[in-house]
Amino acid sequence: MINLTITDALKKLKSREISAVELARAHIARIEKYGAELNAYITTTPERALADAAAADARYANGTARVMDGIPIGMKDLFATRGIRTTAASRMLENFVPEYESTISQKFIDAGTALLGKTNLDEFAMGTFSKTSYFGAPINPWQRTRKLTAGGSSGGSTSAVAAGLAMGATGTDTGGSIRFPASITGLVGVKPTYGLCSRWGCVAFASSLDTPGPIARTVNDAALMLSIMAGHDDKDSTSANVNITFDGELRPIFGTGKPVRIGIVKEFADTQISSDMKRIFDARIADMKSAGAEVVEISIPNILDALAAYYIIAPAEASSNLARYDGMRYGLRVDGSDLIDTYKKTRACGFGDEVKRRLVIGAAVLSSESYDVYFMQAARVRRLIADAFNSAFQKCDFIICPAGAGTALPLDSDLSPLEYYALDLFTVAMNLAGVPAVSVPAGLAENGLPLGVQVVAPRFADMEMLRMARHIEEFAGVDNRPTVIMGEKR
Numbered sequence: 155m156i157n158l159t160i161t162d163a164l165k166k167l168k169s170r171e172i173s174a175v176e177l178a179r180a181h182i183a184r185i186e187k188y189g190a191e192l193n194a195y196i197t198t199t200p201e202r203a204l205a206d207a208a209a210a211d212a213r214y215a216n217g218t219a220r221v222m223d224g225i226p227i228g229m230k231d232l233f234a235t236r237g238i239r240t241t242a243a244s245r246m247l248e249n250f251v252p253e254y255e256s257t258i259s260q261k262f263i264d265a266g267t268a269l270l271g272k273t274n275l276d277e278f279a280m281g282t283f284s285k286t287s288y289f290g291a292p293i294n295p296w297q298r299t300r301k302l303t304a305g306g307s308s309g310g311s312t313s314a315v316a317a318g319l320a321m322g323a324t325g326t327d328t329g330g331s332i333r334f335p336a337s338i339t340g341l342v343g344v345k346p347t348y349g350l351c352s353r354w355g356c357v358a359f360a361s362s363l364d365t366p367g368p369i370a371r372t373v374n375d376a377a378l379m380l381s382i383m384a385g386h387d388d389k390d391s392t393s394a395n396v397n398i399t400f401d402g403e404l405r406p407i408f409g410t411g412k413p414v415r416i417g418i419v420k421e422f423a424d425t426q427i428s429s430d431m432k433r434i435f436d437a438r439i440a441d442m443k444s445a446g447a448e449v450v451e452i453s454i455p456n457i458l459d460a461l462a463a464y465y466i467i468a469p470a471e472a473s474s475n476l477a478r479y480d481g482m483r484y485g486l487r488v489d490g491s492d493l494i495d496t497y498k499k500t501r502a503c504g505f506g507d508e509v510k511r512r513l514v515i516g517a518a519v520l521s522s523e524s525y526d527v528y529f530m531q532a533a534r535v536r537r538l539i540a541d542a543f544n545s546a547f548q549k550c551d552f553i554i555c556p557a558g559a560g561t562a563l564p565l566d567s568d569l570s571p572l573e574y575y576a577l578d579l580f581t582v583a584m585n586l587a588g589v590p591a592v593s594v595p596a597g598l599a600e601n602g603l604p605l606g607v608q609v610v611a612p613r614f615a616d617m618e619m620l621r622m623a624r625h626i627e628e629f630a631g632v633d634n635r636p637t638v639i640m641g642e643k644r
């Protein structure tokens with residue numbers, strides 16, 4: 155049962171061939187078997203999943219089933235869940251139990267899903283390997299002989315979905331945290347248009363960049379999840395007044411008589427990517443050409459400066475957002491000799507090294523001496539990049555580019571902070587511009603590990619983007635079923 159797509163499971167649930175409780179049990183058993191090894195979840199909620207599933211079965215029985223009724227999912231532990239601890243993978247929030255439900259998790263409740271638990275991540279979503287988690291890193295299920303990263307920051311979600319510990323999961327993408335982990339675990343990871351999915355109740359990292367989105371095994375499943383997550387929310391002032399409709403099937407983009415123009419980013423041509431990525435990328439472009447696409451070169455002149463701009467803007471916003479963790483309101487409190495000492499001790503104890511590094515960088519670039527030379531410059535670069543994307547989309551309908559340079563690296567890779575930051579090269583520009591992007595499995599490297607390619611689209615063309623991604627998924631034909639991944643016999 156764990157090999158089913160969400161789309162197929164819904165058909166079987168509807169026809170009553172399987173029950174939601176059976177489906178939940180299969181996933182709970184899988185979590186019992188592999189949960190500890192993969193460290194995909196920070197908190198599991200099996201009783202809740204079974205109760206949700208039983209309610210879904212009752213609705214199937216009386217004809218009131220909802221759009222994702224009875225589908226077991228994981229929720230990134232950045233989304234506040236009422237009565238269920240929400241940690242952001244930080245010691246600061248180790249024992250924080252929210253009294254409210256985030257908009258995104260509420261939408262999944264309303265859609266009838268069964269909550270399996272809260273998935274692991276980098277502390278406050280800052281990182282690329284999920285190694286900054288206070289609860290230890292999740293593992294990539296594609297290789298069991300050597301521990302590989304499942305990516306970050308949504309690495310618990312990708313580990314869980316790839317290994318069959320959930321049928322789909324939520325993520326958040328501030329600079330690549332959905333797309334990069336999806337690309338190295340053979341999954342589909344969608345960073346929607348900024349403002350399409352509400353951030354309300356999601357622990358803030360960098361508010362002008364944070365984007366909730368879905369992680370699933372197929373493009374169709376991701377489209378379904380996105381249609382649930384999208385929509386205006388009065389509680390988020392940056393929420394767009396745009397809804398997405400999805401009738402269960404993504405229509406093809408090729409063969410409709412309408413020309414399809416694919417843009418390739420000129421500036422990415424000189425970047426270092428693995429020979430596997432190059433081969434797979436070229437093969438998928440060739441497939442698109444055969445399907446009728448016209449391939450054009452486009453230019454985003456400042457795209458290689460996106461990293462520098464991002465690593466100024468994101469820490470700046472983080473230093474402001476994380477000021478609230480002072481031991482006074484909620485979360486950890488370590489008493490000191492006076493108020494200031496309590497602040498210091500609480501923050502010194504509650505935050506890990508990477509978070510502290512970001513807070514120091516953020517405070518520095520916002521200081522009066524640095525504001526103009528760093529923060530304002532970064533904001534200008536951001537504007538140039540956003541404008542360049544707009545111009546590029548006059549020449550093409552979609553941009554195709556790698557999601558990362560290569561396959562999953564060993565978890566114990568000894569990288570410097572700057573080397574980690576550099577891994578975001580292919581993803582951060584889309585966050586700065588606010589445009590949607592998806593990583594879709596594009597092929598397997600020689601070592602048998604998956605690689606993802608990105609489709610980028612104009613703002614709010616999220617569903618068209620997924621229609622294109624669906625073609626790439628078909629061309630690539632990567633078998634990413636969980637039993638294959640964990641090396642079990644079917």
Ligand code: GLN
Pocket residue numbers: 279280281282306307326327328329330331332359468578
């Ligand atoms: N790797 C990037 C960072 O560390 C992106 C994180 C994210 O998207 N949440 O900031």
